[in-house]
Amino acid sequence: MEAAAALPEDKYFQENPKPVYLDSLIEQTRAFLNTHDKDEKIVLVTSGGTSVPLESNTVRFIDNFSAGTRGASSAEQFLFKGYRVIFLHREFSLQPFNRHFIRTKNLNFLDYFNAEGQIDEKYLDDIKSMKSMAEKYKDALLMLPFTTVNDYLWSLRSIAKLLNNNNAMFYLAAAVSDFYVPYGKLPEHKIQSRSEFQDKSEGKVNKSGQLILDLDPVPKFLRKLVQNWANKSMIVSFKLETDEDLLITKAKQALKNYNHQLVIGNILSTRHKEVVVLSEEEESEHWIKISDETLKNHSIEEFIIEDITKRHEKWMSNDN
């Protein structure tokens, strides 16, 4: 059977309804932009994985892996570099500053407190220092959540149109679904596990009780972002692979296909320790690698953002 062709980006937005909260997200973004000079450096950091609901009243969904570490840690580094940050993140994924106390090895929320309900002495300094940093940067950080790939695409397009300027950077670390169930094909109610209980029009479970998934490709929104929505901004996308043999080729292909400024390639299993930066200008691959020793007291995002912000300075001075 012929693979379904991806909807052209504009058609996607005609056929898949906007999230109910989109107008409020746009208002929040406008208000955030209005509280600062328009030529101040700003970055949209996307973070976490998008989900693909299988029913409108969602019981089942397909998720994209991402803890949100890359995005949340990068957001912190951008703030330290004087950027304002719009953090478009998967709801409940890791967040700047808070991330240091969530999903840490063998430590749960209540482990930070003693029997009297006070913060345990041994964690007090860390918590106080993170709290003061979160306070210091709170006015420079706008937190905007998404859940589904549809939430993400509508939000990205709306924010991009407001941000489009050469002092703005797009740092696309979110793990975005490549396949989805178009709104017109989405069953309204929970798919029944036994075919005799489901409305024949859903046809998701066959006679042998197998769940048959029929997903369409997500439109290649990166092209629209580069050529239209944010054509004045510097755009950094991430290429995620699990097979090392594919990484460089796929990252170069993305750069060629979309004509944006940077692709950061990473392998799922080594993403905390090494990435490769490929730019439209340089032919060579620029690897950023950190040792296990360095990783004890630093994050790779410190080195990534150091590199990326230097490139953005150049980009802005060339008055692109």
Ligand SMILES: CC(C)(COP(=O)(O)O)[C@@H](O)C(=O)NCCC(=O)N[C@@H](CSSC[C@H](N)C(=O)O)C(=O)O
């Ligand atoms: C998700 C991770 C690996 C971080 O992990 P955590 O720290 O655990 O959060 C991130 O570094 C990354 O590669 N993010 C990007 C992953 C991704 O989905 N990249 C897309 C490109 S952007 S999705 C755009 C669409 N497919 C298109 O081509 O237009 C891809 O590889 O294909």
